[in-house]
Amino acid sequence: EPEVTQTPSHQVTQMGQEVILRCVPISNHLYFYWYRQILGQKVEFLVSFYNNEISEKSEIFDDQFSVERPDGSNFTLKIRSTKLEDSAMYFCASRRTGLTEAFFGQGTRLTVV
Amino acid sequence: DQQVKQNSPSLSVQEGRISILNCDYTNSMFDYFLWYKKYPAEGPTFLISISSIKDKNEDGRFTVFLNKSAKHLSLHIVPSQPGDSAVYFCAASAQGQGGSEKLVFGKGTKLTVNP
Numbered sequence: 001e002p003e004v005t006q007t008p009s010h011q012v013t014q015m016g017q018e019v020i021l022r023c024v025p026i027s028n029h030l031y032f033y034w035y036r037q038i039l040g041q042k043v044e045f046l047v048s049f050y051n052n053e054i055s056e057k058s059e060i061f062d063d064q065f066s067v068e069r070p071d072g073s074n075f076t077l078k079i080r081s082t083k084l085e086d087s088a089m090y091f092c093a094s095r096r097t098g099l100t101e102a103f104f105g106q107g108t109r110l111t112v113v
Numbered sequence: 114d115q116q117v118k119q120n121s122p123s124l125s126v127q128e129g130r131i132s133i134l135n136c137d138y139t140n141s142m143f144d145y146f147l148w149y150k151k152y153p154a155e156g157p158t159f160l161i162s163i164s165s166i167k168d169k170n171e172d173g174r175f176t177v178f179l180n181k182s183a184k185h186l187s188l189h190i191v192p193s194q195p196g197d198s199a200v201y202f203c204a205a206s207a208q209g210q211g212g213s214e215k216l217v218f219g220k221g222t223k224l225t226v227n228p
Binding site for chain 2: 004006031033035041042043044045048055056058091093095100101102103104105106107
């Protein structure tokens with residue numbers, strides 16, 4: 001069964017450093033998303049991406065964040081200068097045209113120290 | 114901003130019995146509702162969904178009921194199995210014209226099914 005894969009599973013970084021979280025969405029999906037879950041809190045929407053551009057973003061997704069689809073398979077989330085409060089589980093998701101349900105990867109745990 | 118609320122943080126049931134997980138929402142623009150299951154150290158797994166034009170959707174042991182007037186939905190699992198033990202998230206989106214495709218999640222309910 002096809003699945004969304006994310007790498008790395010765990011990333012520890014120093015405050016102020018840049019991180020890139022990587023995702024390979026399901027191959028015939030055209031809609032891509034990033035969500036995050038801070039420990040003990042809800043899963044929160046960050047950004048949606050379709051047709052090589054951002055279609056929607058939340059207020060969390062400020063200038064420190066960016067997304068890219070550098071090739072036909074990868075979808076990345078970059079945080080330019082990490083803050084302690086960026087520590088969270090980051091989930092990538094993808095969706096097929098015509099369906100509402102998004103399929104999630106296993107997540108990347110980002111720890112900013 | 115709690116547009117989607119799951120007021121029970123946990124639920125414990127006996128194997129073979131029914132599990133009922135509840136979810137309330139406040140945004141009347143929501144027109145599609147989903148349930149996800151999540152095991153520790155894994156991402157949310159899609160379970161079942163329902164459009165606002167329906168009041169019930171069934172898939173095997175899982176049934177979702179939607180009461181639009183009460184802005185309430187519930188997930189029924191019958192019979193419950195120990196493997197169903199997980200955190201269950203209710204999510205909603207406003208897909209209609211001019212709406213948003215993002216999913217808004219509740220805080221989750223941890224279901225424990227005891228053998």
